[in-house]
Amino acid sequence: xxxxxxxxxxxxxxxxxxxxxxxxxxxxxxxxxxxxxxxxxxxxxxxxxxxxxxxxxxxxxxxxxxxxxxxxxxxxxxxxxxxxxxxxxxxxxxxxxxxxxxxxxxxxxxxxxxxxxxxxxxxxxxxxxxxxxxxxxxxxxxxxxxxxxxxxxxxxxxxxxxxxxxxxxxxxxxxxxxxxxxxxxxxxxxxxxxxxxxxxxxxxxxxxxxxxxxxxxxxxxxxxxxxxxxxxxxxxxxxxxxxxxxxxxxxxxxxxxxxxxxxxxxxxxxxxxxxxxxxxxxxxxxxxxxxxxxxxxxxxxxxxxxxxxxxxxxxxxxxxxxxxxxxxxxxxxxxxxxxxxxxxxxxxxxxxxxxxxxxxxxxxxxxxxxxxxxxxxxxxxxxxxxxxxxxxxxxxxxxxxxxxxxxxxxxxxxxxxxxxxxxxxxxxxxxxxxxxxxxxxxxxxxxxxxxxxxx
Amino acid sequence: xxxxxxxxxxxxxxxxxxxxxxxxxxxxxxxxxxxxxxxxxxxxxxxxxxxxxxxxxxxxxxxxxxxxxxxxxxxxxxxxxxxxxxxxxxxxxxxxxxxxxxxxxxxxxxxxxxxxxxxxxxxxxxxxxxxxxxxxxxxxxxxxxxxxxxxxxxxxxxxxxxxxxxxxxxxxxxxxxxxxxxxx
Numbered sequence: 076x077x078x079x080x081x082x083x084x085x086x087x088x089x090x091x092x093x094x095x096x097x098x099x100x101x102x103x104x105x106x107x108x109x110x111x112x113x114x115x116x117x118x119x120x121x122x123x124x125x126x127x128x129x130x131x132x133x134x135x136x137x138x139x140x141x142x143x144x145x146x147x148x149x150x151x152x153x154x155x156x157x158x159x160x161x162x163x164x165x166x167x168x169x170x171x172x173x174x175x176x177x178x179x180x181x182x183x184x185x186x187x188x189x190x191x192x193x194x195x196x197x198x199x200x201x202x203x204x205x206x207x208x209x210x211x212x213x214x215x216x217x218x219x220x221x222x223x224x225x226x227x228x229x230x231x232x233x234x235x236x237x238x239x240x241x242x243x244x245x246x247x248x249x250x251x252x253x254x255x256x257x258x259x260x261x262x263x264x265x266x267x268x269x270x271x272x273x274x275x276x277x278x279x280x281x282x283x284x285x286x287x288x289x290x291x292x293x294x295x296x297x298x299x300x301x302x303x304x305x306x307x308x309x310x311x312x313x314x315x316x317x318x319x320x321x322x323x324x325x326x327x328x329x330x331x332x333x334x335x336x337x338x339x340x341x342x343x344x345x346x347x348x349x350x351x352x353x354x355x356x357x358x359x360x361x362x363x364x365x366x367x368x369x370x371x372x373x374x375x376x377x378x379x380x381x382x383x384x385x386x387x388x389x390x391x392x393x394x395x396x397x398x399x400x401x402x403x404x405x406x407x408x409x410x411x412x413x414x415x416x417x418x419x420x421x422x423x424x425x426x427x428x429x430x431x432x433x434x435x436x437x438x439x440x441x442x443x444x445x446x447x448x449x450x451x452x453x454x455x456x457x458x459x460x461x462x463x464x465x466x467x468x469x470x471x472x473x474x475x476x477x478x479x480x481x482x483x484x485x486x487x488x489x490x491x492x493x494x495x496x497x498x499x500x501x502x503x504x505x506x507x508x509x510x511x512x513x514x515x516x517x518x519x520x521x522x523x524x525x526x527x528x529x530x
Numbered sequence: 531x532x533x534x535x536x537x538x539x540x541x542x543x544x545x546x547x548x549x550x551x552x553x554x555x556x557x558x559x560x561x562x563x564x565x566x567x568x569x570x571x572x573x574x575x576x577x578x579x580x581x582x583x584x585x586x587x588x589x590x591x592x593x594x595x596x597x598x599x600x601x602x603x604x605x606x607x608x609x610x611x612x613x614x615x616x617x618x619x620x621x622x623x624x625x626x627x628x629x630x631x632x633x634x635x636x637x638x639x640x641x642x643x644x645x646x647x648x649x650x651x652x653x654x655x656x657x658x659x660x661x662x663x664x665x666x667x668x669x670x671x672x673x674x675x676x677x678x679x680x681x682x683x684x685x686x687x688x689x690x691x692x693x694x695x696x697x698x699x700x701x702x703x704x705x706x707x708x709x710x711x712x713x714x
Contacts, residue, residue, distance in 0.1 A: 086689040087648045095655055095667065102671030110707035114679050114700050117691045139706040 089118040096122045106135060124156055127164040129188070133171050142172040146180040153187050163188055167197040175214030182219040192226040200234030206256050210299045212279055215258050218242075232257055239263050246270075254278055286310055296321055297344075308334045317342040325352050332356055343367055391418040396428040404429055407438040419446065423453050429460060436463040451485045461486035465493040547574065548590045555598040556590065563608045568658035593657070600646075600653045603638070604662050610634050611661055639669050644686050647673070678711045 096119070103109050113123040131149045133142065140148065149168075166188035170181065188196060200216040218237040223244055229251045236258040243265060246252065253274040261282040263275065272293040275284060284296070284305045291310040296303065297319035305321065307313065313335045323346055332338065332354060340361040343349065351372040354362070359377040363384035364370065370392045375383075380398040386407040408422065429435050435458065447466070464486060482492060545561040549570065565571045573591050593601065610631050642650075647670055654662040674682050683690055690697070701708060 086687060087645075087652075088686040088688050091648070091651065092655060095651060095663075098663075099667045099671050099674075102668050103675060105676075107707045107710075108675055110704050111679055111682075111711075112674070114692075114697060114704075115683055115688050115690070119688070 086116065086118075089116050089122075093122055093125065097126050097128075100126055101128060106130070121159070124159050125161045127162065129153075129163060129165065130167040131184070132167065132169040134169060142170075146178060149184055150180045153184055157187075161191070163191040163193045165195040165197070166193045167195075167199075169197075169199040170216070171200075171202050173200060173214065173216055175216065177217055177219075181216070185219055189224040189226075193224070194226055195229040196227055197229075197231040198233070198235060199231070201256070203233060203256070206234070207277075210277075212256060212258060231255075295319075307331060311335070311337065313338055315340040318344065318346060320345040320347070322346075322348050324348055325350055328352055328354070391421055391425075393421050394425045394428075396425070398428075398432075400432055402429070402432040403434045404432060405436045419449075423450065426450075426454070426458065429458070432460050434462045435460050436465075437461065438465040447481050447485065451481055454485070458486040459488060462488065462490045463493075464489055464491075549601065550590050550592045551596050551598040551601050552594050553598050555601075557598070557601055557605060559605055560609075562613050563605060566608045566611065566659055566661065567604075568660070570657065572658075595656045596653045597649065600649045603646075603650060604653060604657065604659060607638070607662055607665065608659065635665070642669070644673070648686065676710075676712050678714055679708075681712075681714045 100109055100112060100123070103112070109123070109126070113120045129152075131145075131152075133145050136145045136148070166184075168181070168184060173181075185196075185198065198218075201213050205211075206213055213234070215234055215236040218232070218235045218241075220237075220241050225245065225247060227245060228248055230246070230249050231251075231253045233255045234257065238260040239262065240260065246265065246267065248269055249267070250269050250271045252270065252272070253276075255274065255276040256278070258279040259281050261280055262285075263281060263283065264285040266287040268289055270286075270288040270291050273286065273288070273291060274293075274295045275281065276295065276297045277299050281298070281303055284303055286294070286305075286307050287309040289310065290312050291307075292312055293315045294307060294310070294313060295315075295317040296305060297317075298321065300320075302322055305318075305323070305327075307316070308331055311334070314337055316335070316338060317340075319342075323343075325348075328343075328349065329352075332341075336356075337358060338356060339358055341354075341359060342361075342363040342365070344363070344365040344367075346367045347369055349367045350369050352370065353374045355374075355376045357377075358379060360379055360381045362375065362377065362380060362382070364373065365384065365386045366388055368387065368389055370387070371390070373392055373394045375395065376397045378397070378399055380402055383396070383398065383402055383404045385394075385405070388409050391408060426437075464482060466482065479492075483489065546558050547561055547564045547570070549557045549559060549564065551557070564574075570591055570593075574589070577589055596604075612627070647666060650666045651663065651670065653659075654666060673685065677685075682688065692700075
């Protein structure tokens with residue numbers, strides 16, 4: 076008998092309760108590990124075949140076998156399981172090299188999962204990152220029409236083509252639905268008391284979305300083309316709403332906010348139709364207005380607001396903000412130039428609303444030194460709450476000590492300060508690295524000089 | 531081995547329970563920790579229903595499937611978990627506690643024999659001790675990860691009941707699964 080192993084004759088490992096062995100298997104990081112468990116003993120082999128989680132990710136197999144062999148392998152694995160006839164809990168399939176044509180092995184595997192009452196179905200086709208980055212759809216795989224299932228609770232679809240009419244009958248029990256980069260029919264109407272989260276991201280052909288889901292808590296929508304109509308008014312439990320490049324109007328916003336009384340987080344990104352908005356909401360905790368470039372006026376009355384993110388590219392709107400003193404604000408403001416008195420006034424007044432807030436992070440890529448001086452003189456009291464400041468200057472006509480003096484008078488309790496010395500067109504490339512870096516800086520004041528690279 | 535820290539306050543957070551193992555050893559455990567063993571909790575609640583007077587003072591809960599050494603480790607692990615009735619710590623305290631817990635966990639696993647690990651998993655399952663079960667299951671998975679079939683069989687005493695030709699067939703079919711494993 077080996078000295079460092081278990082010395083009993085009874086194989087306690089293989090005889091652990093099956094759910095425990097399955098749980099241990101779920102902790103194994105690679106499919107290789109899981110496959111080797113089946114070779115340990117015959118008992119473990121049959122335990123493996125009843126393992127209710129199937130994950131076929133072509134990306135992990137790319138180094139081992141080609142696309143065709145991968146599909147054969149999947150087909151064979153499923154054949155092994157047909158005998159045991161055990162229900163599957165999770166079925167995940169990720170295919171990146173398909174050419175858009177239907178493949179019997181893929182369709183069969185999807186049907187297999189459904190026949191075995193799968194609860195979580197995750198189908199991803201195509202290279203997600205490339206599509207998101209370049210906003211293209213590529214080859215989409217057609218979802219086999221004959222799937223009707225009543226067992227699915229979680230459904231994730233990426234890179235598929237289908238009609239909602241074919242899918243919706245199977246969504247009775249679905250609690251989490253995510254459809255991304257798919258080509259779909261124009262109308263998505265759903266009525267469900269089970270639905271809790273819904274994501275419709277960049278779906279080609281989608282024009283109208285009508286959701287009647289009384290337990291829906293999370294809704295996120297984005298589109299490349301910006302032409303969807305959305306109706307969420309009946310979703311009284313919504314807590315989180317994110318809209319990216321969605322064509323919502325000022326009235327839509329006012330209307331929905333009056334109905335969604337439990338809303339806590341609202342993120343409006345690139346909503347290019349919003350002009351004058353009125354946000355009055357008791358429960359709202361997080362608000363983000365990002366790149367809504369036509370915004371001229373915003374009145375925000377949210378006594379429980381804890382965080383506020385604002386980013387604009389061209390004009391600076393008139394913003395009146397009534398919020399709590401607990402607020403954390405992150406403002407990235409372009410377009411406050413020395414020639415624009417009106418915007419400067421708006422900005423000055425706006426900044427005043429934060430004088431008592433918990434923490435303020437201000438990024439001003441276009442602000443000149445003279446404007447900063449004016450700001451310092453114009454504000455009755457310095458920005459006591461300002462903790463993080465990032466300023467970008469056109470020219471370094473003043474020396475660094477003078478600059479620091481002005482900035483510190485403006486905000487005596489700064490923790491971090493970032494100064495960039497060269498103007499750069501694309502703010503993402505300049506500011507986000509700074510933001511990322513700054514978030515790791517410690518409590519004592521640290522000044523960063525960032526010299527942007529010559530492009 | 532038993533826990534004998536006395537606390538005169540009669541509050542429920544310091545109430546104690548006595549657990550009796552398969553080898554007839556008695557363990558006095560704080561209620562907060564014992565309640566993490568759902569089997570014990572169920573037993574206790576059933577007892578409470580039938581006997582309102584004595585609340586945990588004289589009841590001895592028998593655990594015929596658990597050996598004292600195993601129970602000692604499980605109780606010790608249970609104590610290190612964040613207690614549900616504890617006052618919320620500030621960020622720093624939480625971080626220190628986390629580090630302590632990590633250090634304790636590493637120490638615990640370092641000297642653990644495979645047989646002991648299997649015992650702990652069986653016992654945690656019997657006691658329905660969810661956090662303990664997760665932790666030891668993960669530990670076992672970590673032991674198997676990227677190790678060869680021979681190593682795992684030897685380490686855990688797994689009986690190879692395959693015929694040689696059966697095993698050969700499997701190894702050929704899934705040859706890719708056997709590449710790149712750690713040296714024994």
